[in-house]
Amino acid sequence: MRFASLLMSAAAGSLMIGAAAAHAAEGMWTLDNLPVDALGKTYGFAPDAAWIAKVMHASVRLENGCSGSFVSPAGLVMTNHHCVEDCVGQLSTPRHDLMRGGFLAPTAAAERRCPGLALDRLDGIVDVTGRVAAAGRGLAGPARLDARRAEIARITAACAGAGKAVRCDVVDLYQGAVHHLYRYRRFDDVRLVFAPEADAAQFGGDPDNFNFPRYDIDLGIVRAYEDGRPVRGNEFFRFSRAGAEAGELTITSGHPGSTQRQLTVAQLERVRDVDDPWRLTRLAEQRGLITRFSAESAENARIARGTLDDIENAYKAYYGELESLRDPAVLARKRADESELRALAAQRAELRADDAAWDEIAAAQQTFRDIAMRYRFTEGGQGLWTDYFDIARALVRAADERAKADAERLPEFTDAALASTEQKTMSPAIVPAALERVKLSWSLTKLREWLGADDPLVERVLGRESPEALARRWISATRLGDVAYRARLWRGGKAAIEASDDPFVRVARLLEPESRRLRARLDAEVTAIEHENAEKIARVRFARTGTGAYPDATFTLRLSFGTVQGWNDHGRPIGPFTTVAGWFGRSTGQAPFRLPPSWLAAKRALAPGQRVNFTSSNDIVGGNSGSPVLDRRAEIVGLVFDGNLESLGGTFWWDEAHNRTVAVDGALILQALDKVYHATALLDEIEPPR
């Protein structure tokens, strides 16, 4: 296979689908299919092949769900503080809390490996649509899905080869109309270089999250290593000297996680009525629980911080998503679009058969509603909220799956994904017992609450014990805190798993039959039907719109194009910039509005007018965290770390008037490293003499 060839031809104008943005700023574009006409017309911008190749090779994906970019020729990677928060927490101890105090490695030797964190850098894209389509031809339902999965496993296995340094994913684009093979260089040795204090990185905490005006230096710097040495000679981005002014073109290069902008009304109603309310009430209860646990002692607050931050962030994100679905205007627009498409399908003979697609998807939603609750608590794993269960399930499942042919395995255990799964399962991060007891005990009460005290599965898990007693007993008995024990189970395969008396291995084995049964049922009766029919709908949409679309986000590299601008919030204009003076004014000295001592000490050294954060009209979603904001020369003018509240409907539609990206100003990063953190060596590496 040849990589990068498609990319080259795309950049030269032979676009796969041929893209022309409906809105000025809408779209998360794959690198092989940039909206070159619109970019030329709107911004007078014409990226050439070299520009695109540079952006591709200097951008990275964090496997934990974030984005980043190389910012030095020696493997230095810029991302968000909140993207390395797990690592910062895991490297902390009660006496050395790096969330509170921050971290700056004084020498290369002091850079500290992040447990479980890996980076992927895209090396090339190949169109494999024909192979995948051929594999499923003549089949339907789960058989078609299985045949395609098997072909995808063959493609990725051939691409990745035997080593762990290459990762290959087949990406489903345009509702299955297109399949592309993405080949990455994978870095599994990633070390923490710099993190500011959480009080500065996440100033304003949850109250300011997704809000603007905003004041955060949400920055984390790590370094990619290979063979125990820093990566050398990689492509990287330089910082712009000029920064970005209002109205200027901004480009984000990152990995938006997931959008569903083509969902049918029935699917949107399922998200509104089933998925989001469940997530929100569950997160809300977890939030109350962990909030109180954290208030009990400084040590509890330290060990629970990452968990609570994740909960609060997800809560707000889903709330915003649901708000957009509850807006009658949004659903009315989706309904009108659907009616128009169905009318078109009914008119044209060649599309008439596709008109049933919407009804079949709607019927599958009802099936989902029927099995959702059991699915959540078995395959969804929500009955046992503890890292130990996740580890145990991966071990139990790996033993079964690795014994199969690659093409027959569950996707996360195919050779292509196995390195990533193994690294997560073997992470040496400490699992804090006090927090796990609270999480597990609570989640066992939820298992009983939602499946019912008389449910056979609940009876087998709980026996006649109380959730509290069981959680205490299991957490103190488990040996899964010991990575060596995990490694023995991983290596030992099925025999070792069956011989283990670890309580979490036992309960993972116990749940396995029903988990797999429900996963298979979901695949067959919901996912397969959604896939097949989404393809049909995509065909109808293509008949209407023709070329000019971007695919839904898939946690793969995308560029978005916008400009620096604020927005109008119900008649109140919000400007795009905040300044250092505003930041100091907002600091009350009380968490979460408390600047750390390093910043207070540096107050005189910082220009009051120095910009802190800015907003732009780039089309991003979760997963873009840590993306660089680039100018047309591919120089860094900012660092994406958030969207505004109005951007949270971006999962389902693009609201040009209000959807805004929030970024750290690039110059602030350099100023802070210099004046606040006195990180001279780091600055010299990032800003080498030109």
Added chain:
Amino acid sequence: MRFASLLMSAAAGSLMIGAAAAHAAEGMWTLDNLPVDALGKTYGFAPDAAWIAKVMHASVRLENGCSGSFVSPAGLVMTNHHCVEDCVGQLSTPRHDLMRGGFLAPTAAAERRCPGLALDRLDGIVDVTGRVAAAGRGLAGPARLDARRAEIARITAACAGAGKAVRCDVVDLYQGAVHHLYRYRRFDDVRLVFAPEADAAQFGGDPDNFNFPRYDIDLGIVRAYEDGRPVRGNEFFRFSRAGAEAGELTITSGHPGSTQRQLTVAQLERVRDVDDPWRLTRLAEQRGLITRFSAESAENARIARGTLDDIENAYKAYYGELESLRDPAVLARKRADESELRALAAQRAELRADDAAWDEIAAAQQTFRDIAMRYRFTEGGQGLWTDYFDIARALVRAADERAKADAERLPEFTDAALASTEQKTMSPAIVPAALERVKLSWSLTKLREWLGADDPLVERVLGRESPEALARRWISATRLGDVAYRARLWRGGKAAIEASDDPFVRVARLLEPESRRLRARLDAEVTAIEHENAEKIARVRFARTGTGAYPDATFTLRLSFGTVQGWNDHGRPIGPFTTVAGWFGRSTGQAPFRLPPSWLAAKRALAPGQRVNFTSSNDIVGGNSGSPVLDRRAEIVGLVFDGNLESLGGTFWWDEAHNRTVAVDGALILQALDKVYHATALLDEIEPPR
């Protein structure tokens, strides 16, 4: 005015609207308008005037939102344990926890007054429709609402007179088409006589709540006093010797709180999209918070128990309500009904003007959506979750309202309601500081979260302090724990309020202008419009259906008629009875499935086949808790304490196939008092020789 006259004519057949139930068991019937034809046809039952009068005078309402009944000629009242749970908790101390240990007053002198609890016994009903309608004639919007309210205040003031022993309420029935004056004898001295251990009363706890099979003796017995002596010579119900068999007629006499079975689709969508999701996520977060607080110590668990029980119960109730609104079939039926009514309105000249009613209500829902968040945190009082704030607001508001003419006051401060408001405000129940700190601190973070850190109101409440510090300071500084101080502020009026430096009085004063402004806006732009247009819709509905309807529940006395029966749960038949043998089998010894020592000791004395709980097809909702289940002779066969999960959609519609009442078996109550609690004197009083 003459009371009971309407009642007499109703029983004699001259029914006001003339009732004929659409379904066999549907309906919460006012005593002046029983569905006599249907009762005769379906059950061969013809209640006469004496029967009705007896039921009316032996039934009571608990002002805390429950129902009950006199069960002895000396003022003994039977209700649920969960209806007197607040009282039981308030009478407990760390060393004498009556929730855990139960309570039985060995002598009359040992009966203990329940702080803040009052009973209302209905003495008569008078139709005042004409007076209320005349007051609003020719007016519209808030002017009409105000004029009607003023007339209602005049009617109730004249009815109640000066004393505190009579309570009069004008009840809005049939969407404002009918107004009835209900006159009650009010008992504000209510004393606890008996409560079983919570482990027996609420066996199964939250997991079993709203479920069946069920095993609870959810019983509380109090006594009404007047002038410091037990009430004498009241009407009361006897216990049936025979009990109720499957298929037998069962009658509940109680006070269903609120149904909205005539809401328009736009209103139901508002409940589904705005009200219930807000309630559920808020309750879920409170639940997590208080769950963890309770786990910290036995004393925390004790002081927070009532709060947590209330949260869990409300959570499950709203969840069930929302589930029914998310069922596409339910909303489709409502939509079809609405289309049919609108088609009728469009057809008939005299109704044509009413066709706009649905659109006007829909527009008002949008207004509600716009102001909902600020309303919740100001007039809704949800930014300050502490009893101290509720007390402070009542004091601040009483000072303003009591200075006005009766007809101009807010409804809860009219002379008719003042005794009840004052009793609640002056309750000597201890407000536990540790719990209040947690509640207040959390709720202040929510105030900031939802209105925004930069909101002027938030800034004025929080200043530059953290919610935690503020909560600590306010709770330790407040003097509102001292009832004498409260009484001085109540008596001292406006001058005393303005002179007070109590932090909660201060913050209540601070919120007052915006609270009142939002309340007025809600009244004018939502409530008034809903009322006016609901009347128009009721007119159209009357044109279609004619006579034969029951009014929505209004926390006034209603009878419902059903039979003892189980139901079919997705093909699984659920029988209507549980037994003592089943109960002992379900006891694991672990909370909440832990029978207390008294029951374990009595095991041999109890017949294994003795029934514990049963289900019936009576149409009830929240507020019916504590209602007696009567047979046709008006003898007690059971005690309502719950509905099944499927009954929770009962707020919006009646599901004959699945909606079931859950009751304690009457004989179990007598058996328990005898064999488990050895409450000989109490039994003798309840079961005097016939």
